[in-house]
Amino acid sequence: xxxxxxxxxxxxxxxxxxxxxxxxxxxxxxxxxxxxxxxxxxxxxxxxxxxxxxxxxxxxxxxxxxxxxxxxxxxxxxxxxxxxxxxxxxxxxxxxxxxxxxxxxxxxxxxxxxxxxxxxxxxxxxxxxxxxxxxxxxxxxxxxxxxxxxxxxxxxxxxxxxxxxxxxxxxxxxxxxxxxxxxxxxxxxxxxxxxxxxxxxxxxxxxxxxxxxxxxxxxxxxxxxxxxxxxxxxxxxxxxxxxxxxxxxxxxxxxxxxxxxxxxxxxxxxxxxxxxxxxxxxxxxxxxxxxxxxxxxxxxxxxxxxxxxxxxxxxxxxxxxxxxxxxxxxxxxxxxxxxxxxxxxxxxxxxxxxxxxx
Numbered sequence: 160x161x162x163x164x165x166x167x168x169x170x171x172x173x174x175x176x177x178x179x180x181x182x183x184x185x186x187x188x189x190x191x192x193x194x195x196x197x198x199x200x201x202x203x204x205x206x207x208x209x210x211x212x213x214x215x216x217x218x219x220x221x222x223x224x225x226x227x228x229x230x231x232x233x234x235x236x237x238x239x240x241x242x243x244x245x246x247x248x249x250x251x252x253x254x255x256x257x258x259x260x261x262x263x264x265x266x267x268x269x270x271x272x273x274x275x276x277x278x279x280x281x282x283x284x285x286x287x288x289x290x291x292x293x294x295x296x297x298x299x300x301x302x303x304x305x306x307x308x309x310x311x312x313x314x315x316x317x318x319x320x321x322x323x324x325x326x327x328x329x330x331x332x333x334x335x336x337x338x339x340x341x342x343x344x345x346x347x348x349x350x351x352x353x354x355x356x357x358x359x360x361x362x363x364x365x366x367x368x369x370x371x372x373x374x375x376x377x378x379x380x381x382x383x384x385x386x387x388x389x390x391x392x393x394x395x396x397x398x399x400x401x402x403x404x405x406x407x408x409x410x411x412x413x414x415x416x417x418x419x420x421x422x423x424x425x426x427x428x429x430x431x432x433x434x435x436x437x438x439x440x441x442x443x444x445x446x447x448x449x450x451x452x453x454x455x456x457x458x459x460x461x462x463x464x465x466x467x468x469x470x471x472x473x474x475x476x477x478x479x480x481x482x483x484x485x486x487x488x489x490x491x492x493x494x495x496x497x498x499x500x501x502x503x504x505x506x507x508x509x510x511x512x513x514x515x516x517x
Contacts, residue, residue: 185311188298189277195293198317199272203265204230205254205283206297209274209312211239211446215453215486216313216321220246225253225268236414237443238499242489262286272315300369302333305451324485325453332456333378336463339470340380349466351381352404352432355391355449357420358413361399365389371451372408379462380470381406396426406466407432410449411441418505437509439465444479444499445487453486461500461514468510475500475514 184194203225204210210230213223220243231251234240240247253265258276260283265273273287277296287294295315297308306326313322340348353372356362364372365388376383384404385394399407407421407430418438421427432438441449441458448458457479463471476496483491493516497503500514 181317183315183317185295185314187277187296187311188304188307189296191296193272193293193295193311193315195271195315199270199315201269201271202274202312202316203253203268203270203272204274205258205260206274206276206299207233208446208450208452209297209308210234210249212309212453213274213312213316214239214243214246215325215445216309216318217316218321218486218488219243220249222316223249224270225250225265227251227254227256227258229256232414233443233446237445237447238495239445239487242445242487258283260286262290266290266292274312299451300371302329302371302374302451302455305371305455309453328482329456332459336378336380336459336471339463340378340467343380343467343470345382348380348382349405349437350384350402351376351406351408351462351466352384352399352402353408353410353449355410356413357409358416361394361396362391363388363394363399365392372449375455375459375462378459379465380467381462396424400426400429403430404432405435406437406439408449408462409438409440411443411447412449416440418508435509436507437465439505439508439511440501442499442501445483454482457482464513465510468513472513476516 182196183198184192187193200222201224202213202222204213205227207227207230210223210226214220226249228251234246250268252261253268254260270292273292273294275284275287275294275296277298284294295311298304310322313319353364354361355364363385364370366373366383366386367389373383384402409416418440421433421438427433444454446452446454460473460475460478464473479496480491483489505511
């Protein structure tokens with residue numbers, strides 16, 4: 160059965176363009192009132208994932224005038240830079256990778272709205288406000304927060320009609336997965352380890368309610384192999400061997416990282432995950448599938464099919480085509496779908512045949 164997003168495509172096509180010059184206001188995620196005299200035409204995004212989210216919410220790059228350098232790297236490495244080649248030329252010098260704003264470069268973009276992280280202290284916010292710029296602060300890590308900042312951003316760019324179908328899609332897929340895994344006992348749930356870093360030092364996602372990867376593992380019917388940890392925590396190979404996960408997920412942030420990192424390692428290759436060839440690098444679509452983004456339901460379905468192929472038989476390729484038409488106005492080719500799912504490098508992994516073109 161197709162998801163609600165596919166059905167929403169026809170509705171999107173019939174929606175009128177929003178009215179311009181309407182005053183707008185939201186209360187951001189730190190409780191600050193953010194007011195604009197009219198929808199923001201120029202938006203600078205310092206949080207990494209928000210650059211691609213803004214493109215998806217607007218269906219174009221025309222409002223995005225600045226981004227984090229790590230957001231640009233995802234655009235360049237993934238498909239978004241080919242769908243929107245002009246995105247590669249958007250300034251990516253408005254902040255350091257640690258989110259400290261470069262005020263001179265930021266002001267040069269003449270933004271109507273600057274999106275910045277909340278919850279990280281005033282030092283990365285005050286310079287924006289002192290420059291006379293309007294900032295909206297967002298918080299990160301949970302699905303509820305993701306929906307909230309997507310809705311707030313859609314409101315402030317004058318595209319509120321875009322958010323309803325996207326949230327409905329998320330709700331529908333989440334409900335289907337929750338229903339499908341509700342009866343699975345703990346001992347039948349694969350133990351899954353997500354490594355946010357590998358090449359630059361092993362960093363595991365602990366069982367923290369504000370760690371999105373933990374949420375996704377549980378939603379897809381798994382158990383977090385690092386459930387004794389909180390947050391993202393450095394670990395060593397011996398600790399991973401002791402956990403002996405059934406599945407290992409590798410981050411998509413380290414471009415040179417492949418599943419060989421685990422499969423050929425003298426210690427990690429002894430894990431059940433390696434011996435069963437259940438090691439997967441996270442896909443990279445319009446954005447990376449590890450953290451929350453506009454594409455998250457696709458990553459939920461992907462993982463559920465890998466953990467419980469007997470319970471979930473989504474047509475993931477069809478879901479991806481529907482999502483990319485809606486989010487980016489782009490018709491995915493079979494080759495692009497293969498690339499996003501990394502079929503060329505991990506197509507022989509356990510249960511991965513389900514993702515091949517039929």
